[in-house]
Amino acid sequence: MKAVVIYNSKTGFTKQYAQWISAEVKCDCVSLEGVERISLKDYDTVVFGSWFHAGRIQKLSWLFEQLKKDMSKNYIVFAVGASPSDYPEVKTAMERNIPKNSVIKSFYLPGGLNYDKLGITARIMLKIYSTMLKRSKDSTPEQIKAGEMMSKSYDISDRKYIIPIVRCIFSFNSDNRA
Numbered sequence: 798m799k800a801v802v803i804y805n806s807k808t809g810f811t812k813q814y815a816q817w818i819s820a821e822v823k824c825d826c827v828s829l830e831g832v833e834r835i836s837l838k839d840y841d842t843v844v845f846g847s848w849f850h851a852g853r854i855q856k857l858s859w860l861f862e863q864l865k866k867d868m869s870k871n872y873i874v875f876a877v878g879a880s881p882s883d884y885p886e887v888k889t890a891m892e893r894n895i896p897k898n899s900v901i902k903s904f905y906l907p908g909g910l911n912y913d914k915l916g917i918t919a920r921i922m923l924k925i926y927s928t929m930l931k932r933s934k935d936s937t938p939e940q941i942k943a944g945e946m947m948s949k950s951y952d953i954s955d956r957k958y959i960i961p962i963v964r965c966i967f968s969f970n971s972d973n974r975a
């Protein structure tokens with residue numbers, strides 16, 4: 798089994814998770830920008846990590862293209878967002894991006910927010926969204942709490958969250974040897 802982790806990261810959380818996974822599995826790790834420098838033919842497991850932007854996993858279309866080209870590989874997606882993994886919206890958002898019956902194994906990882914690495918438009922979008930959550934008369938206590946959390950930078954990432962992904966990669970490994 799040979800795996801590669803390919804990541805698309807704006808502020809560093811997805812990159813950090815990609816590096817943790819590749820260190821644990823002892824496999825190659827490249828950014829999506831540098832993916833032309835490797836040959837995917839050399840790998841039988843492709844792990845793609847990217848971040849959530851307005852409910853969409855960024856650049857996920859790249860992975861769907863690879864899947865169309867080669868159905869024989871194992872594909873894993875991990876998506877990094879600002880919400881803790883137990884938020885009910887997370888499951889819905891994941892399923893909106895990757896249907897439940899897909900051959901792609903998918904995982905959500907909690908990241909955080911880093912305002913210092915975001916451009917002005919993204920900062921404004923987040924501020925508007927967090928104010929809306931805090932002030933809307935229909936907001937639940939959880940949404941008000943989320944709005945407060947999102948009004949500044951925070952980091953809820955943790956290496957422990959990669960465990961199911963690492964197990965999944967190794968499960969492909971044992972399947973291939975069987």
Ligand SMILES: Cc1cc2nc3c(=O)[nH]c(=O)nc-3n(C[C@H](O)[C@H](O)[C@H](O)COP(=O)(O)O)c2cc1C
Nearest residue numbers: 806807808809810811848849851852878879908909
């Ligand atoms: C404009 C904008 C929209 C975002 N939309 C979502 C979202 O819909 N769901 C979510 O969980 N996180 C959302 N986030 C948070 C990012 O996914 C989060 O900060 C992630 O950790 C960024 O990963 P990166 O550091 O690899 O770029 C958004 C962030 C920005 C800047």
